[in-house]
Amino acid sequence: MKLHVIETGNFMLDGGAMFGVVPKSIWQKTNPADENNMCTWSLRCLLVENGKQLILIDTGIGDKQSEKFFSYYFLFNTVSIEEALVKKGFHPDQITDVLLTHLHFDHCGGSIKRKKNREGFEPVFKNANYWSCATHWQWATEPNPREKASFLKENILPIQESGQLKFINRNQSFTANAFPDIDILFVDGHTESMMIPHISFQGKKIVYMADLLPSVGHIPLPYVMGYDTRPLITLEEKEKFLINAVKNEYILFFEHDSVNECCTLKQTDNGIRLDESFQLSNYFSK
Numbered sequence: 001m002k003l004h005v006i007e008t009g010n011f012m013l014d015g016g017a018m019f020g021v022v023p024k025s026i027w028q029k030t031n032p033a034d035e036n037n038m039c040t041w042s043l044r045c046l047l048v049e050n051g052k053q054l055i056l057i058d059t060g061i062g063d064k065q066s067e068k069f070f071s072y073y074f075l076f077n078t079v080s081i082e083e084a085l086v087k088k089g090f091h092p093d094q095i096t097d098v099l100l101t102h103l104h105f106d107h108c109g110g111s112i113k114r115k116k117n118r119e120g121f122e123p124v125f126k127n128a129n130y131w132s133c134a135t136h137w138q139w140a141t142e143p144n145p146r147e148k149a150s151f152l153k154e155n156i157l158p159i160q161e162s163g164q165l166k167f168i169n170r171n172q173s174f175t176a177n178a179f180p181d182i183d184i185l186f187v188d189g190h191t192e193s194m195m196i197p198h199i200s201f202q203g204k205k206i207v208y209m210a211d212l213l214p215s216v217g218h219i220p221l222p223y224v225m226g227y228d229t230r231p232l233i234t235l236e237e238k239e240k241f242l243i244n245a246v247k248n249e250y251i252l253f254f255e256h257d258s259v260n261e262c263c264t265l266k267q268t269d270n271g272i273r274l275d276e277s278f279q280l281s282n283y284f285s286k
Contacts, residue, residue, distance in 0.1 A: 001181060001201055004088050005280055006045040008060035008110065009078030010258055012038040017226040018214065030217035038074060041215075041256040043106060045081065046208055047088065048199060050181060054090065055097045056081075056125070057197055057208050058255060062109030064121070064154065073106075081110035082124060095125040097178070100132050101210035102194040103140040104150040107255075112158045121158040130159045131178070133186070134167045136193035146229060147191065168195065185241070187212055189234025190227070196241075198250075202284060205250045206262075212237065215257035216274050219265070242272040253280065 015037050019027040024037070031039045048055040059081045061073070082092045100108045111130065112121050123130070143151040159165045168178070170186050170193060185196040190211045199206040212234075217223065221239055224231045245252065246265050253262050262283065266275040 002049040004047040008043040012074040015039040020226040042258045059110030095128045129166045133193045139192040187237045
């Protein structure tokens with residue numbers, strides 16, 4: 001197995017929304033904001049090369065929305081998921097599977113592109129199965145008013161229309177569904193049935209954090225995003241995960257942390273905190 005970090009750029013979100021009830025005087029120490037209270041975040045994906053399988057976890061924000069839409073998020077350093085893959089030596093047609101942790105636009109937008117004639121949409125990865133969860137799919141296609149702006153139909157429905165949509169059974173491990181070496185933790189605080197992949201790699205578990213833990217700055221328990229639909233459930237899920245992460249020496253892989261690609265955790269007198277941060281490739285080249 002080989003793991004390839006796929007960087008598709010940066011965007012900005014309001015710091016208050018990202019840290020919920022935590023005061024700016026505290027969260028800005030780890031995530032400094034600009035004059036508009038906006039903090040910088042990454043759009044970082046992960047490609048798992050496992051034998052004949054090329055499994056892409058999340059696809060970034062994409063480039064098919066309007067200029068007005070993108071103006072809300074101040075994108076910079078962005079490249080398409082296709083370009084990012086080519087930089088790593090892969091062609092989009094080689095991707096066998098796309099695992100979408102959830103269907104918010106910044107996680108799945110790169111999955112779908114406009115057709116060349118600009119009339120309609122089609123999958124970027126024409127030879128891939130796209131994996132979601134049935135309960136989350138229903139949540140996303142019949143969205144509540146609070147999340148409706150994050151579930152964009154043009155990012156989601158063309159996957160099903162293409163015939164490439166597959167569902168992971170929440171009651172089974174991902175291994176039982178499709179792949180060796182990857183298990184899925186389902187969590188419900190951020191959104192219904194978000195998937196957190198746990199990848200067995202060289203004797204370690206690499207955990208793709210998605211929006212359960214957006215950054216190192218979100219490690220302390222009360223640091224929960226204002227975007228989460230069920231913040232008290234997020235607290236419970238975080239606590240359980242963090243305990244397991246320390247006990248089992250997980251490596252956390254961050255999708256959104258613009259500074260820290262990965263980290264390990266440790267138990268302290270003040271609770272579970274950052275141990276060390278590093279790039280994934282550097283950790284395994286020691």
